[in-house]
Amino acid sequence: MLDRRTFLIQGALAGAGALAGGWAAPLRAAAPPSQWPPYAQAMVVDGCGFIGSEDAQPGEALSKTLIEDARASGLRVLQTTVGPVAQYEGAYEAAMRDIAYWENEIVLHPDVFMAVRTGADLERARRENKIGMVYQFQDSAPIGEKLERIDDFQRMGLRTVQLTYNVRNLAGDGCMEAGDAGLSKFGHSLIERLNERRVLVDLAHSGRRTATEAIAASKAPVLISHTGCAALVERPRNKTDAEMRAVAQGGGVVGIYLMPFLRESGQPMAADVVRHIEHALQVCGEDHVGIGTDNTVSPVKLTEKYKRLHAESIRERRTLGISAPGESETVYLFVPDLNTPRRFEIIAALLSQRGHSDARIGKVLGGNFARVMGEVWG
Template sequence: MTSRRAFVQGTGWAALAAFTGVPRMAAAAPRWAPYRDTISIDALSGSELFYLPEGDPGVPAALQALRDSGMTALMVAPAPQGQFWYTDAAFEKTKREMEAWKAVVARHPDVLTLIEDHADLERARRERKVGVIFTFQGTEPLGEDPDRIPMFRAMGLRVLQLTHNRRNLIGDGCMEPGNAGLSNLGHQVVERLNAEKVVIDLAHGSQRTIREAILASKAPVLIGHTGCRALVDVPRLVHDDELRLMADRGGVAGIIFWPYIREQGQQTSADVIRHIEHALKVCGEDHVGIGTDINLTPVDVTPDYVRENTEMLKGMIADGIFEQGRDPNLLLFVPDLNMANRFEVLAGLLSARGHSDARIAKILGGNFARVMGEVWGD
């Protein structure tokens, strides 16, 4: 998650339809009756609440979106990402941000709760609160020191993504043409994460990094926000062989909401479902989840938002994150799932396609909860 988080607040369907030509079709989709009693986990999301000062006029809307979402837990990333953050200043910044975000959770105990073990997930579901699971999108805050892992775990870190898009000391990210695998230090970090009961996330990894980390880990891993490269051949998504290997060893892959899941044009809920259903065929229903990589609050698509979104997409295309020729006017989120209760709507769409309630519950969060329980314990 990057500066796009600053865009995410309110709702604006009229502007959205005018900008994208996508009608408000999912808003009228059938809801899934068991949703509010089901564990639902987004394996990468966020809320502008973590960036707003206390008393900001945007706070009530952010809190209302969290209430409306019906989510059990969001995985959120307070650490710097996407650059080589190896300095002492970055290390200290990460610690400060973690404490600041925990303070936000503590200020709103009627809405938010910190997730530290599997029992906390069940408690969040039962109490109708949104759980907060801390992750880092990259191991840069560790520097060269795996001994920082227990320190960060004591501060609340429960999931650690090994790489972001570029190469780091652990291994290659997906945008590195060399496709190098796990480094010697990377093997040490995987071993230490297993020992400290921190879930390993391989999203953004290169093909070799993903494969080698799956094989190195003694515990199931996540590929928390990705898609199926068999459907769209871009580096950010994962090949069937790695998805199958991950599943064979008990892991879970979450389907992302970004434009990667469609070759051209604006992605919709139909594309999300297409990737979910392909992953089900490859991995089985015990190994598929959702990781939107999108903030929870519905987006107000104002003219300013459109301008900023287009400039951001142009920058991503220039950086190679999206391929040349990709339309810079695309929205990063799924327009017909632009609502706080997007998981409930998506569940209704899956149900209408004949997926059983038990399978839908696994996809919405049951599978992630299983892995977290196996790694964290109760």
């Protein structure tokens, strides 16, 4: 089974050949404006992102290209997934290996990366123009039935736990479970332990009832690190206005992703991203919206190999029962006119062009995520 990191790297780099019959180079933004003057000083946070390449072998050190793309991105904080999804066997060990991998990369590249443990670390990353790395689970499977593992993972740098992936686990139902049974008894205990250890609760991929019950159960603000707006495109991966409003009322943040679920069909574009951001702003208010791309930092390149890997990934996800409606072998996990490491600056420029203030844009780019992260982590 492909783990979450491998699937996203392979899928995101699979390219956009269906759009124009076969491009051989990275797509570049054409029409959107590309500069937003305050960007260099902004707190730019990707609530769910990845650094990697489909050519790299498991455990292989980051390449010079990946490092340079990360440096050029302008990101100050990257919340990245460690551990697998939708599997319990070996999940604990896999998460430990992923954390160890990133701890080593941070040591190897202290001029580019730094470990984030507290709110003060977030500001230090911004001030020193580094990328603060935050470890996130996209499934609570590595914890298994042993809540004491949260203590161990927290000491190792884990700062955010997504309760479920698309399917049911011990904590509750994911967004693909038709029964939508909600949060389990164990899920309530899990949230209580996460709150005690000052680890953020993330409700991306969760079922509707699971999300509603988890928001109510948590004593701390929660995240939906990467999603879209169901009011615009009804997909299980997208969140309803009621869910998003409840997150905001609890002081949390909703991150908009750059995924196929932003439109009914075809490849999503920057205009779709902006449309979902603006809807979320209307529902949640400007203090409770962010961006979680669910993409790799490096831009997509198209080859036949990438298209093949993407199609294989989608077929495997369907076989495993974890594929969501809207996933397609010919629609890829990126936005063509945001296909650059500095995609956050393009989004900022588009929002500015539409009349949003620099202060509001700064909150959306990452100020809101950073505020809640600091509040919960201390």
